[in-house]
Amino acid sequence: MRWVQTQKSGALVFDWFSLDVIYYPVSGIMWLWYKLFAVIFGPTNFVSWALSVMFLVFTLRALLYKPFVKQIRTTRQMQELQPQIKALQKKYGKDRQRMALEMQKLQREHGFNPILGCLPMLAQIPVFIGLYHVLRSFNRTTGGWGQPHLTVAENRATGNYIFSSTDVAHFLDANLFGAPIGAYITQTTGLDAFTVFSRPAVVAVAIPLMLLAGIATYFNSRASVARQSPEAAANPQTAMMNKLALYVFPLGVVVGGPFLPLAIILYWVSNNIWTFGQQHYVFARIEKEEEAKKDEAIARRAANAPAPGAKPAKPRKNVVGGETQSDAVDSDGPQPTVTGDDHEDGGSSRTPRPGARPKKRKR
DSSP, rough: OOEEEOOTTTOOOEEEEEEEHHHHHHHHEEEEEEEEHHHOOOOTTTHHHHHHHHHHHHHHHHHHHHHHHHHHHHHHHHHHHHHHHHHHHHHSSSSSHHHHHHHHHHHEHHHGGGGGGGGHHHHHHHHHHHHHHHHHHHTTTTTOOOOOOOOHHHHHHBBBBBBBBHHHHHHHHEEEETTETTTTTOOOSSSSSOOOOOOHHHHHHHHHHHHHHHHHHHHHHHHHHHSSHHHHHSSSHHHHHHHEEEIIHHHHHHHGGSSSHHHHHHHHHHHHHHHHHHHHHHHHHHHHHHHHHHHHHHHHHHHHHHOOOOOOOEEEEETTHHHHHHHHEEETOOOOOOSOBBBSOOOOOOOTTTTTOOOOOOO
């Protein structure tokens, strides 16, 4: 995306078609994996192209591992702050400006940034758009938004970003039992571009992938909801999002599957499989860290505790000069305290009460 200057008016307009900054990296990563798997399975094999899409996902998610860990920590921290957030909402619910200021103050005090929790999800959106566009660009005989309308011969002779014209031809040749990897169930145009196209085969391959994608989405959502704190789950907004994640999103994947190429459904399945495994790994790691912190705190308290068998120090009150003083009795036992005047004849005097006249000593 970029701003370009028009020739007539000189005004700056936004060029939506300049998304090469997304398309070239996406096609480049996919091209690298395709070349690797093509050596093993062959350049026109369905498996080579399917694995190139899957490992494109794995590469992206590996690059986003640290932001994903930050997202999990941010989510857990937000759940811990729910009682304080509710207190602020109750106190400043009618004053939105004061509420926003107090929320910012609370976030600064705890080093909490809610934007970081959305970063991995936001980063996957342009990759999904880029992959969808690159896959569409293998078959430009259908035309459409942002695509030239080429003949079958012209399409096979035209490269696709990093992919050469030979790679484009191999993509169009790749199929599984007559189901091209770039085809979808409801497709009615551009069928001549594929070497083989069988709609029953596309249906037979797509439906299991769609069901697998929906099931994987459901279990990922279920795992996330199960790890929420009771306070967070009780929030009406969170409860609504949980229902969407558990039922609407998985159903949306299944319903939208017939309108997506097989490669895109593979992308969704791979992404959810990676997310499921990564969630379990990261949560287990964070729980171990928290357990280690608890053990360290217990060990620190134990180190500061008195040694076994030692008598605890008890305060002792002494009256000296009309004032009460407290001394500690050490572990060796009480020490004698001398108060008043000790006379040579062995007598001792008692300290008079405040305000009392001192008694005269008889001679």
